Amino acid sequence: MSALDAKLTAALASREDRHIRRRLPQPTSASAPPSIDFSSNDYLSLSTSPVLHKHVLDTLAAAPDILGSGGSRLLVNGIAHARLETRLATFFRSPAALLFNSGFDANAGFFASIPQPGDFVVYDEYIHASVHDGLRAGRTAGAQFAYAHNDVDALRRVLEGIVKEHPRVQSGKSSVFVAVESLYSMDGTIAPLAEIVQLLEEILPEGNGHLVVDEAHATGIYGPQGRGLVAMLGLEGKVLARLHTFGKALAASGAVILTNVLIRDYLLNYARPLIYTTSLSNANINAAGCSFDMLEDGTAEKLATRLLDLSSYFLQLLRFELASIPSTILSLPIHLQHPQSTTPSLTSPTFLPTPIIPLMTPLPRPLSAYLLARGINARPITWPTVPKGKDRVRVCLHAGTTRAEVEQLVSAAVAWARDVMAEDEALRQRQRRRERARAVSGFMESKL
Ligand SMILES: Cc1ncc(COP(=O)(O)O)c(C=O)c1O
Structure with missing residues (x-):
């Protein structure tokens, strides 16, 4: 191995060890995604719009260059x-x-x-x-x-x-x-x-x-x-x-x-x-x-209204479902945890719904893999893209996403969190049993 190869390999291996090695996801096509898209920045779903598709082809056919x-x-x-x-x-x-x-x-x-x-x-x-x-x-x-x-x-x-x-x-x-x-x-x-x-x-x-x-x-x-x-x-x-x-x-x-x-x-x-x-x-x-x-021509505004309505619906579902999940496993970021008392307005746009909703978790890769196995594509985001300790699965919503798809995502994320809770509880019980066994054998030895 050349010196260069050795250094590059070591750097990648170090990223692998720290669970931050980047890899390209599976190749996909916008028109036939293998899973429900909660990942791309195609917020208005324009990449799959037949109207835009035709408009581009017609325009190109008539373009001089x-x-x-x-x-x-x-x-x-x-x-x-x-x-x-x-x-x-x-x-x-x-x-x-x-x-x-x-x-x-x-x-x-x-x-x-x-x-x-x-x-x-x-x-x-x-x-x-x-x-x-x-x-x-x-x-x-x-x-x-x-x-x-x-x-x-x-x-x-x-x-x-x-x-x-x-x-x-x-x-x-x-x-x-x-x-x-x-x-x-x-x-x-x-x-x-x-x-x-x-x-x-x-x-x-x-x-x-x-x-x-x-x-x-x-x-x-x-x-x-x-x-x-x-x-x-x-x-x-x-x-x-x-x-x-x-x-x-x-x-x-x-x-x-x-x-x-x-x-x-x-x-x-x-x-x-x-x-x-x-x-x-x-x-x-x-x-x-x-x-x-x-x-x-106003198409984007209509799509954006649908998108932001979907965002409010998604948040409402999440807030309800996540109430019973420890925030150490899965939570919304603080700014989304409670419905805002202030109505969004021109002077307070910071409360507007948005198409980007992070699901905060210390286990973003397992959550993302669990979702993918169920046909839902939402990507894990870790350091160095976000600060240390702020790992998440980032959900990007799209105007073409249905309410049923959003419900599917919420159910799957919550089911994953409950599995993690159950595993944590099983681990705690095993630990308690081991500690009890250790205490009993210590007691028996002291009697001998
Ligand atoms: C906030 C922000 N600015 C700029 C860019 C870069 O834009 P582009 O994808 O057109 O290079 C991105 C894309 O990731 C972005 O998120």
């Missing part, structure tokens, strides 16, 4: 690409839009290039890996701070600390970027965007506080025509940049950053994941455009 794209956007600026950008800027009420090949590239490119030397970046502790990768490649080393998830007081403390210690920030000469997701991918929590905007305006009144919102998981689901939570709250003018991705609810691929003309121009000059890559093929761009047709 289908194959490839010819190179980087900076070499070949396809008409389809340019048109989609213009359309998205209008649709999302943004001064400018810039396409990226993926959401990962967009975050990596933005955070590596836009924050300047002397600036600060503050991010929610649950921010996506792509933001971390961008920051690592960027120019704010030593000036990056995490704050506790969705905790506006914690964010306030971090921002106040930065302002206090750095007169350049106080005077508005250096900027502070705050990076959040509108709907967090692993927890299904919603960022308190309006409060964060207010806080930035209060603590950085010189206008040097900039909010950047990743709407990857909210795209298509929230807001008018599925334009996201920023649009739902009418905060378009208060956010420096928004990211919408096409690979999740839109059943396509690619992403767009919505921002101002200057930042778009700067990204075109400095964002390496945009400059040094072949842009998405014309077929991809046309397919994404067809998905946006479904947003524009």
